[in-house]
Amino acid sequence: MSPAPAIPELAPESYDEAAEMLRDTPSGAGVRFRGGGTKLGWGQPVRDVDRELSTTRLDTVLEHNEGDFTVIVQAGVRLADLQAALRSKGQRLALDPPIGEGSEATIGGIAACADAGPLRHRYGSPRELILGSAVALSNGAVARSGGKVIKNVAGYDLGKLYAGSFGTLGLILELALRLHPLPPRTVTVLGRSADPDRIAAAARALADAPLEPEALDVRWIGGEGAVLVMLAGDAAEALATRARSLLDDAGLEAETADDGDAPWATQRAGQRSAEGAVAKVSATATRLPDVLRAAERHGAAVVGRAAHGVSWMKLGPRSDAELVESVASLRRELAPSPCAVLDAPEAIRERIDAFGLEAAPERALMSSVKNRLDPLDGCNPGLFGEAL
Amino acid sequence: MRSLRDACGADGVVTDSGSLRTYESDGLTQYAATPAAVAIPDTAEGVQAVVRACHQEGVPWVARGAGTGLSGGALPVADGVLIVLARLRRVLEVDLANRCLVVEPGVTNVDVGRAAGDGHLYPPDPSSQIVCSIGGNVAENSGGPRCFKYGFTTNYVIGLEVVLPDGELVRLGGKEVDSPGYDLIGVIVGSEGTLGVVTKVWLRIVPAPEETVTMVGFFGSVAEAGDVVSEIVASGTVPAAIELMDKLTIEATEEVAHAGYPQDAGAALIVELDGPREECDHKGAGVHEAMKRGGAAEVWRAADAAERDRIWKARKAAFAAMGRISPSYYVQDGVVPRTRLAEILARIGSLGEDAGLRVANVFHAGDGNLHPLICFDPERPGEAERAEELAGMILEVCIESGGSITGEHGVGVDKKAHMPLMFDEPDLDAFHRVRCAFDPAGLANPGKVMPTPRLCGEVPGPARRHPLERDGVIERI
Numbered sequence: 001m002s003p004a005p006a007i008p009e010l011a012p013e014s015y016d017e018a019a020e021m022l023r024d025t026p027s028g029a030g031v032r033f034r035g036g037g038t039k040l041g042w043g044q045p046v047r048d049v050d051r052e053l054s055t056t057r058l059d060t061v062l063e064h065n066e067g068d069f070t071v072i073v074q075a076g077v078r079l080a081d082l083q084a085a086l087r088s089k090g091q092r093l094a095l096d097p098p099i100g101e102g103s104e105a106t107i108g109g110i111a112a113c114a115d116a117g118p119l120r121h122r123y124g125s126p127r128e129l130i131l132g133s134a135v136a137l138s139n140g141a142v143a144r145s146g147g148k149v150i151k152n153v154a155g156y157d158l159g160k161l162y163a164g165s166f167g168t169l170g171l172i173l174e175l176a177l178r179l180h181p182l183p184p185r186t187v188t189v190l191g192r193s194a195d196p197d198r199i200a201a202a203a204r205a206l207a208d209a210p211l212e213p214e215a216l217d218v219r220w221i222g223g224e225g226a227v228l229v230m231l232a233g234d235a236a237e238a239l240a241t242r243a244r245s246l247l248d249d250a251g252l253e254a255e256t257a258d259d260g261d262a263p264w265a266t267q268r269a270g271q272r273s274a275e276g277a278v279a280k281v282s283a284t285a286t287r288l289p290d291v292l293r294a295a296e297r298h299g300a301a302v303v304g305r306a307a308h309g310v311s312w313m314k315l316g317p318r319s320d321a322e323l324v325e326s327v328a329s330l331r332r333e334l335a336p337s338p339c340a341v342l343d344a345p346e347a348i349r350e351r352i353d354a355f356g357l358e359a360a361p362e363r364a365l366m367s368s369v370k371n372r373l374d375p376l377d378g379c380n381p382g383l384f385g386e387a388l
Numbered sequence: 389m390r391s392l393r394d395a396c397g398a399d400g401v402v403t404d405s406g407s408l409r410t411y412e413s414d415g416l417t418q419y420a421a422t423p424a425a426v427a428i429p430d431t432a433e434g435v436q437a438v439v440r441a442c443h444q445e446g447v448p449w450v451a452r453g454a455g456t457g458l459s460g461g462a463l464p465v466a467d468g469v470l471i472v473l474a475r476l477r478r479v480l481e482v483d484l485a486n487r488c489l490v491v492e493p494g495v496t497n498v499d500v501g502r503a504a505g506d507g508h509l510y511p512p513d514p515s516s517q518i519v520c521s522i523g524g525n526v527a528e529n530s531g532g533p534r535c536f537k538y539g540f541t542t543n544y545v546i547g548l549e550v551v552l553p554d555g556e557l558v559r560l561g562g563k564e565v566d567s568p569g570y571d572l573i574g575v576i577v578g579s580e581g582t583l584g585v586v587t588k589v590w591l592r593i594v595p596a597p598e599e600t601v602t603m604v605g606f607f608g609s610v611a612e613a614g615d616v617v618s619e620i621v622a623s624g625t626v627p628a629a630i631e632l633m634d635k636l637t638i639e640a641t642e643e644v645a646h647a648g649y650p651q652d653a654g655a656a657l658i659v660e661l662d663g664p665r666e667e668c669d670h671k672g673a674g675v676h677e678a679m680k681r682g683g684a685a686e687v688w689r690a691a692d693a694a695e696r697d698r699i700w701k702a703r704k705a706a707f708a709a710m711g712r713i714s715p716s717y718y719v720q721d722g723v724v725p726r727t728r729l730a731e732i733l734a735r736i737g738s739l740g741e742d743a744g745l746r747v748a749n750v751f752h753a754g755d756g757n758l759h760p761l762i763c764f765d766p767e768r769p770g771e772a773e774r775a776e777e778l779a780g781m782i783l784e785v786c787i788e789s790g791g792s793i794t795g796e797h798g799v800g801v802d803k804k805a806h807m808p809l810m811f812d813e814p815d816l817d818a819f820h821r822v823r824c825a826f827d828p829a830g831l832a833n834p835g836k837v838m839p840t841p842r843l844c845g846e847v848p849g850p851a852r853r854h855p856l857e858r859d860g861v862i863e864r865i
Contacts, residue, residue: 151795153799155837163571184624308565
């Protein structure tokens with residue numbers, strides 16, 4: 001077999017140009033979208049790729065309305081660059097997903113994949129921060145929704161639909177986002193235990209406490225676990241003292257972390273894997289002990305947002321057959337909690353239903369949305385597998 | 389009609405013209421239409437049976453919660469069916485361990501709050517919360533004073549059971565968040581009943597704040613108070629609520645609320661902080677200082693719950709009090725970027741003068757959500773028309789400033805004609821496509837939200853390649 005021909009990469013400089021490139025894709029062929037390229041291994045491999053559309057040249061911060069705590073950015077703006085610009089004004093986008101070794105991840109890609117990090121605990125996923133959107137649709141239109149003010153209920157809230165749609169409805173070109181003040185300081189407290197039930201009990205005590213933490217995470221690796229909590233504000237130290245005593249009361253060995261960001265960098269890193277795979281489990285918070293025990297059985301490391309019940313299990317290197325078997329048995333053991341497979345080798349992603357959508361009861365409705373917005377199935381076709 | 393009785397029982401169907409009139413309007417009474425029948429099912433299956441019957445007969449329908457909406461979203465379709473959700477009012481589950489409530493749509497907002505108990509909070513608090521239903525809150529993506537800090541209904545809905553316009557019942561999300569696939573919940577919340585009827589709602593709750601600090605400062609002018617709002621927010625403080633009242637509102641409310649607000653004040657600024665004790669103490673001192681520095685003649689800080697209630701009493705009485713100073717009034721709901729508040733209020737003031745109408749302002753200042761109350765006397769010829777015209781001009785000012793035609797009341801029938809101010813044809817087309825994905829027959833709350841009626845065309849089948857074609861075995865010629 002001859003090697004596959006290189007896929008032409010197109011990098012439009014304007015929204016209209018992007019929409020035209022999308023519209024001009026031959027019928028039956030697909031366009032793959034690319035931001036920073038850090039999450040191309042999520043979902044099933046995009047099929048019938050005729051061209052790749054990159055947001056590289058759509059990389060302008062269009063407005064920073066400092067007093068309004070809002071920003072309008074083009075999709076190709078890298079999160080790290082935006083944060084650096086905002087930091088100098090004492091502001092931030094309260095979103096801290098893993099951004100790749102070279103900080104490549106773009107706002108558009110993060111939103112399309114609904115990716116988030118530990119700050120998710122208090123500030124939510126991209127959906128919570130998106131105020132407005134402009135998207136190129138496959139009919140060549142540039143469609144906007146929402147606005148740039150933090151409160152607005154005019155029209156359908158399509159920003160939320162595009163967030164997490166993995167580019168299967170259209171290409172995100174621009175987003176208006178809500179910003180938050182950078183806290184004057186933060187303190188991180190950590191409690192350790194090797195008992196999954198204690199970890200869960202401590203996490204619940206903190207989730208119910210009125211301390212308004214920025215982040216509340218758990219981790220589990222090799223039979224040892226920890227609960228991590230980030231307190232912020234002028235009273236961060238006082239809040240940290242209270243958090244520490246809650247961890248003590250739950251029977252954990254509590255301590256204050258010296259380097260504020262280091263433990264959180266570890267948490268973010270736990271959401272990605274260069275080898276093996278990551279299974280993202282959406283469980284209820286009370287199922288945390290089940291998740292940790294399942295991880296232990298499968299030799300997986302876990303990081304998770306304790307109060308939301310979302311966990312990432314890193315399944316280390318193993319043969320393709322073993323990986324497929326691990327995923328299948330995890331899904332069985334943790335049913336009915338959904339379990340999506342991220343970061344798996346392409347050979348695996350071709351073989352499994354990565355998002356577990358094939359059996360989803362709302363699949364018909366999702367297909368209907370897809371068919372109306374992208375009737376020729378040109379946008380990242382096949383990423384959700386045969387389900388949509 | 390028989391299928392409606394089968395679905396709802398004989399006492400669950402209203403058809404006599406006297407009783408039907410009760411339902412001809414929602415909270416926006418200038419629009420009225422009499423439905424052919426009102427169906428009041430008491431189960432999700434009943435709702436499903438009604439919707440299915442409508443689907444089979446091609447009859448349009450409108451879902452209605454408590455009917456407190458202010459944009460005519462629950463205005464019936466003449467000769468259609470009005471589905472009233474008032475009998476679906478059970479709290480189905482209180483799961484504090486997972487900080488989740490499961491309720492039926494007819495439960496009132498305030499009862500949702502009660503179900504959360506003392507240790508937890510369901511934050512969205514629209515001002516009609518004593519009577520408005522959670523189903524209506526979901527349809528309108530309701531806010532309220534607290535949403536500046538806590539967010540809107542859409543930030544708290546984690547699961548929905550929905551009857552789709554073809555009568556299918558689907559469950560989306562639930563206690564487990566981030567389920568893969570499209571965020572259909574995010575589209576349905578705020579869709580104003582045009583995509584289906586919600587029959588069950590999963591809501592996220594948060595720990596109740598341990599401390600609440602409530603203050604009110606009195607200023608010479610709204611502009612002065614507006615500057616203080618900007619300063620407070622710029623300092624990194626995120627108050628639970630920031631409410632502003634102008635002179636006319638202060639005067640009107642005093643007669644009703646007797647809160648003792650100084651009658652010579654040009655503006656009253658209410659700021660409420662909540663959260664951890666240590667943080668509230670610190671931030672409270674900062675807000676107090678900012679008010680003083682910003683020119684407040686007086687600042688009150690509530691020492692206890694009774695004093696807090698007194699401060700809020702005036703704000704909460706605002707709409708009702710307007711009836712005392714004006715025979716009728718029109719509540720507008722527009723949004724502007726917060727930093728342009730003072731400038732835009734001045735413009736609204738001069739537009740009011742030009743129209744010869746008094747405009748009272750009471751609003752959520754933190755998020756720039758204005759509620760100008762346009763006073764008019766329907767007995768005076770031409771005044772109602774001038775009020776409507778002024779309301780429209782105010783929206784244009786909001787849009788010019790980069791804002792929105794509605795912050796929390798919704799588009800409904802009232803603002804659909806203003807949608808093109810904010811959205812161009814491709815934007816409206818995308819909305820329409822989404823609507824068609826849920827409701828191809830166009831039976832769910834037709835005539836709302838979209839500026840002009842449109843039909844859903846057929847969708848061409850997806851032009852996917854045949855697997856053999858993909859593998860290069862066969863070729864398309």
